[in-house]
Amino acid sequence: MLASWLCFANPQITDANLQPGHTMCIFSLPILSVGDTRIFARFSGKGTQFLVYQMTYESENENAMILPIPVRQPAEEKSVRFINLEDYEGFFDTLNVGFPIKPRIQLGCGEFSLSASKDSLSVVEVGSYVASFVPTMEDFDRLDERFVLPKEVWNQLPQYADYGFAVFQLKDGNRKPHPMAFEFETRDESELFFPTVHIHDGEVHEKEFFQHLLYMQHAGFDSRVGGYVNADIKDVATGVIRSDSVAGEFCDIDRAEGVLKNDLLLHRKIVMGEYENVDFTIPAIGHPTEKSFNWRRIQWMWPWVAVAGCIAWFFARRSRLKRKQ
Template sequence: MCCFSGNVTFVRGTRIFSRITEGGRQAVVYQMEFGAKQELAMILPLPVAKGADEKAVKFIDLSGYKDLFRDLRSGFPFPRAVSRGRDEPLAAAAGGLLEVKQVGAYEASFVPTVKDFTRLDPRFRLPAETWQALPAYADHGFAVFKLRAGEQEVHPMAFTFPTRHPETLFFPTVHIHDGKVHPEEDFDHDLYCQVARTGLFAMTRWQESERLASAFTKPENAEQLIVGDAHVYRRSLVGKMKNEDIILATA
């Protein structure tokens, strides 16, 4: 889900990598280009395991591997575009302000529940009515990245979280760019993933790399989020589409 706490002038070139890692955790790497006239936050709702606390998300600094997605794209010399398938105020949460971590060029926080947004700087929240329009995220946690004003390509944002659905991969692709939830949005996304099992029916909509990831990426620079001796899958989403997240079954 690409949600912004303020208005953006544009968002393009969104790239997301996802993989299930050890201990029932999911890794997400996210990069995009955007423009904004003032500082704001990008908010990514996550299907965290129930009971996850504010220490549950591990943020990973990939500022030293800004070209990760360019490398991933180089593993797919023949592009193939694929269309996709499928009023109460917040109560104050207990506890003090949420921890803020410096992760490369960003300040990042994990918000365990919707109510915990009251523990975050007001500039980096979405209006309560936005979450009321998205009841499916009522029990999610939220990774929050604070972004500077201006036009820029952000370096990859990365983290792992304990997922409640280790048999699926979650891609946060729902759009909120103006504080409102629209039924359809314009997509400009490249999705990448690695899965433990190949030959899955769901992967027929994805393009498989011809080579192992180590042939066109640098796993050692990606903090081992990429498995070097496995293939990578890619799916491109371009055009007007239903405004929803992508969930890929892997089992």
């Protein structure tokens, strides 16, 4: 699905170069392939950030997905709240509905088809996952050793020295599990955080091939965007693509368990190709949940206001001239 859609967004992108295996993210054990990565982020307005993550993968063994997060320090196990989206497996599919594709001529491709305690970390059953929050890098020794990366790997990622880590245990096989979701106490509400760093066979490379769709909600974006254009057209004010309507029009808000805000638009960024191997962040301006007046919504009226002003000036001037006579 992602491959076919991206073909629309860029006629030079084909299914052949979107095969799973390009995108590896951070797993505790070797992985055969990963693909179709989609991430959603939203600030709650109460000092936390929601994060939802879904991908397809193939693994010969039980594995674990490790998501570093910039949690507020000092971090505790209660700094993260896991959210069960087992009943909303199609979460990202519905987000995609908000970006309808408007036909074009000559598309060029086919259809879109940190804690001092050394006790074991608590685990939480979240739908089909078993999840844990690792407050600091030192706390990994409290986790099942199968789901821990060697310290040599973490030494290559000094930026995570004061991060926390959400760990989701994954079953073996070729799977597309339901979305992983949680809410964490964030240290920085000036930019939305997306965990996207890749690790291949214990090595962190300077650049990597990305195949991600990053979704977000923020009232500050809604307060600045213009109208919807098409599924791949960025808004000039935000640099990301806006949905054609608010989330409540096309998403199941009840099944989203508070992750989505019904009266806000969705925005997304297509990350396709070779990029610096870092976590993506999107700068956010304004209040995360309360919209301010968007002057661009009345931009279409400005020419008419100018014309009306000229006409009013003309008649006022003529009236003054008549009085002088």
